[in-house]
Amino acid sequence: MSKVKVLIVDDSSLVRQMLSDMLDSDPFIEVVGTASDPYDAREKVKTLRPDVLTLDIEMPRMDGVTFLKNLMRLHPMPVVMVSTLTEKGADITFEALDLGAVDFVTKPKIDLEHTFEAYSLEIRRKVKIAAKVSKEQLVRQYERYVQNLNSKPAFKPNLAAKADRVPDKLNVDAIIPSKPVPKSFGKTHQVIALGASTGGTEAIKEVLMRLPENTPPIVITQHIPAAFSLPFANRMDTIAAMRVVQAEDGQEILPGWVYIAPGDRHLLVEKQGAKYICRLNDGPPVNRHKPSVDVMFRSVLQTVGTNAIGVILTGMGADGAQGLKELREIGVHTVAQDEKTSVVWGMPGEATKIGAAEEVMPLDKVAEKILSWVK
Template identity: 45%
Template sequence: MSGKINVMIVDDSAAARRALSDLLAEDPGIRIAALAADPFEAAGKLSGGLPDVILLDLELPRMDGLTFLAKIMKQHPMPVVICSSHTENGSKAAMRALEIGACEVIGKPKLGSAAARQEAQIRLSDAVRAAAQAGRGRGLGNPARKKPLPKPAPFSPGPKLTADAILPPPRPQAPFPNGLPPIVAIGASTGGTEALSEVLPKLSRVTPPVVIVQHMPEKFTAAFAKRLDGLCQVAVREAANGDKALAGTVLIAPGDHHLLLRRQGQGYRVEIQNGPYVARHRPSVDVLFRSTAIAAGPGALGVLLTGMGDDGARGLLEMRDVGADTVVQDEKTSVVWGMPGEARRLGAASREKPLSAIPAEISAFAARSAPA
């Protein structure tokens, strides 16, 4: 067995297979184990040995990707990353794929410039690594690999920027006006779509405004928000620039854009920005949390859920340093305990809670913040 993460790519486009292979080949911790043009060819190659991760297109000949994914999860459960087109139909199918059991969803890479190629490489590599780690946590994957995958070799295509690239850090002892309304800021990545689907439906209509960064591609967050809106008492939608953050409303950062919270009178609005990747992500949780620390200070609750990497950990510490309440999801209930684990290591978390207790934490925060 290779010490690298072995990946099978299933896509009917030869050009797409080649592009995805070239991008992943630049990561020293990843190996292309097999290529397939459709599910039947993939099934034949799977019979000769299982990869650690499957990178799967959804629009395939002879059998659609969702049907093939369902068969994989029934017969040989393993980590699957969906690589789908940036369309409304593609977004809806991707949401269904997450429900069936896919670990991650990414958009088809755009390679029109050197910067776009670098961003695509980061997204693709991080998604494969996150899926492999999530699979190990769930007991999924290749049973022939008797030991856990070794830690992949360091991989850093370009500088890893901090939130300084988007906005300056909070000023020490910044004054905050009395009576600012409470607000909840949540960050999540791998496993976060499932986690948010458990947390948000349990919130009441009188919940303080909630702003969320969930690492997802462009176009996919609108479908995700619409799906959640049908499950929740609170109103859930993809954030638009200038939206007011209102009680009983959840605003989710649009894919491929940063979400910042701004103070507006005695309330808040959101600002949507492009800009570079921060902590290898756009949207970045660090950017949301820093802006929340600046805008709301002690009037905020920061919640960091499951996810690979460290995005959000430093931002949560900045929130705690200005007096905000902070909570992280515990290791046992996290699909990947990267982001919340790093926050705990930094001392950013006031406490750790299982996912099932997060709605109660938000409700308790709302009760503490309510006017006398």
């Protein structure tokens, strides 16, 4: 395996040095240069020909998103954004992902004494994943961004009407023990369960934009930092016809609503009388993730059963694959995003490999398939 050549773009000399030390500690990564601003970076991209950029969002002279727009239009290449843990930082980061950035990490803290190794592992892992993303995939994402700027969603949200509506290596058994599943779940309403990770914020957006406001309720687990999950839900609410919120413990699950797991809690579906509610769980990570897709799928299996629809989109690793398989085994319709349109074909790829996906299809066909299964 050849080394991944990385160019670090950040206006802070201290952060440039910290990121350089972290990335250079990996035998398969080589930091070929650093740049203090986008103008410097523009020249070094031409001369150093890096495989991946790490790009700071807030910089003088030109911000990271403006630079990213020019880069994706003229010289598409994999980019990992370095974002601040603020609401503004989250909003800008999601715009960067819209444009074609592969992933993001949060800004390293000056005092990394207790978290250096974990942060180093995260950024090295994401840089190596980004290096595998093809130029064609980046071009497709940028083209979708431009198309979305110039067109309206298939179902235009009625924001006024939405506001008035009623409102580590542990496996899933650590949170929800396996138990026999009833053969019949009665005629309760359907629930769509969707899981994603790397590249998922954009993939989820593409699905939600194509669903009408009367779609059955959707519960979503996206691997995302806790500080970013609420801004992500708010962002999705502005583009979807459905009402999109960050899930709250005990919140009733209603048709026409989407519930996104907080970035530091497992999201479960619980039956309370004749209705479903969200239940947030503060248990340990499962498959190294909290929230975990497998945990959500297992709760849907035991609570919603054959009235569910299972969806798994782009993401690294295997979280959700086994849970999707359990759903399919009781007769639930399941769909996985295909390799060509996935940023990382880890989770959907694993689901496909073990026979968990009834259908494997391009991202732009997933919403249509979901609607074909809606009763």
